[in-house]
Amino acid sequence: MLKNLADALAIKAYITTERCRKALIVGAGFIAMEMAEALRNIGLDTKIVHRGSLPASRWDPEFSKLIAEELERNQAPFLKNVKALAVENGRESRLRLITDQGEMEADLILLALGVRPNVKCASDMGIVIGDTGAIKVDAAQATSMEGVYAVGDCCEAFHRVSRRWVNMPLGDVANKQGRVAGRNIGGAPSAFRGIVGSQSFKVFGLEVAATGLDEKAAAESGYRPATALVWGNAVAASMPAAKKLGIKLVADRATGKLLGAQAVGEAGAVSRINTLAAVLWSEMGLDDVAFLDLAYSPPFGGSWDLIHIAAQVLTKQL
């Protein structure tokens, strides 16, 4: 179980004391990716086993393919379409993973299969649980029971783009909600202004980031999404160290507003997504994004940044 610092230290200690040499990671979300890098960095033979065909399903297949290639390049093979069935004692290694594609042995098997909010305590108390399975809260982070507040992975958050209450368990959101709840408990009124679904991770030499909705989530929220995916450079193309960067934008045909963005590259992906997170927060239209006044300098981007180019390409499709 890897939920907190103590779990991480226990895994690390186990690897050392048991002299682990081979690891298997089941799942291919961002925790699986981060663990793959961490285990490779301390020299473990590491493989990723996933029932799907690509890692990081939030991202466009074109980007996920790049992530799979990055795993391969760093000797952390991505084994697709493999369904894990059971874990048994191994023969050559300590453990054996039984899958629908055969068996694999390893000294360490990590299950990174996502999380579900732990709401037992709240539901036992009779506190209302939302449709997402997480605790229902209001803008003050108050639950349905007077004097009881909830923050973090166990509760819902208002998604400003989908206009729905969602459960998106991320550390920075938990921190913000904690601050809001703390202020309200302490008598200083405060409201949590919601999220736009921003997220990032690093896997070896790749930055991976996203914000807002993908086209599927956008359609489910009642928008009429159009998308564009463009490739370019994180810095001006004339610079010696030009790094490949891809950006995908999703916008609404009805309003022309940006609904979401994804970026993957050796550099500059998180930076673009943070800028676009501010764009989503303020419900900016694509016309504005295409002419946004960014801090241009060749070492940091082109005079037309990839953000501008992607917005211009997408504008033509609306």
Added chain:
Amino acid sequence: MLKNLADALAIKAYITTERCRKALIVGAGFIAMEMAEALRNIGLDTKIVHRGSLPASRWDPEFSKLIAEELERNQAPFLKNVKALAVENGRESRLRLITDQGEMEADLILLALGVRPNVKCASDMGIVIGDTGAIKVDAAQATSMEGVYAVGDCCEAFHRVSRRWVNMPLGDVANKQGRVAGRNIGGAPSAFRGIVGSQSFKVFGLEVAATGLDEKAAAESGYRPATALVWGNAVAASMPAAKKLGIKLVADRATGKLLGAQAVGEAGAVSRINTLAAVLWSEMGLDDVAFLDLAYSPPFGGSWDLIHIAAQVLTKQL
């Protein structure tokens, strides 16, 4: 004269053919900084001579001091409070710079003293020139004379924060205005949505960026500015390669809106300023900035990014 690529190539050729070994740069704006790095990188003994006490006057003295230190660290000494008076033929080197603090010899002397818009052609034609000395244009980039458009360093641009027409000669703004003028000339209506004054440069190992107004410009535009300057890390403090980063925010006491931002650091400065440029563009309040949903991951920032911390510190001063 260094105005375009041909000038740059001419200077480069001159350095080679004349076997230049010593350079002096007069002025300390971003062009002076970029040239200092370029000349040091090809091995020239380079000094910067400035009539003021700190370089990069747009930035807070605390940041400008860091820039001066970065110049010193890279053997490009910053000579403050030196007024250049004349350039004469040298004895040991080709040229001699006469200053109020004595004489200095060099093979190459660059005057990087800022630019003024060249509007002679336009004013000869009777086209209206604005109070800034640059050509007056409207949202379509049209001048006062029918059928004549102006874009780039020679014309004004609407500053969305100061709500004034300004002349801020930067390459990316010129590109955007060119696109707008081109569309209008070609019969596809287009309006330039203005600037928020974003700008960045690299000097050796430092990223330097700013957007919006500093407190002086804010006060001159009728705002009642409050400021906060905070130091932190470009990535989570727990990361091995934590890089020092400073952010300064300016906000309006009357409306609580962000008016400007500056950032300087080994990494992450431009990224923050671009996010804050989107904030300025959409006239976001500081309360929102303090809880903006950024794409958190330890390699790219803290769970509270320095943007959040700076906004929270400044909120207390409003």
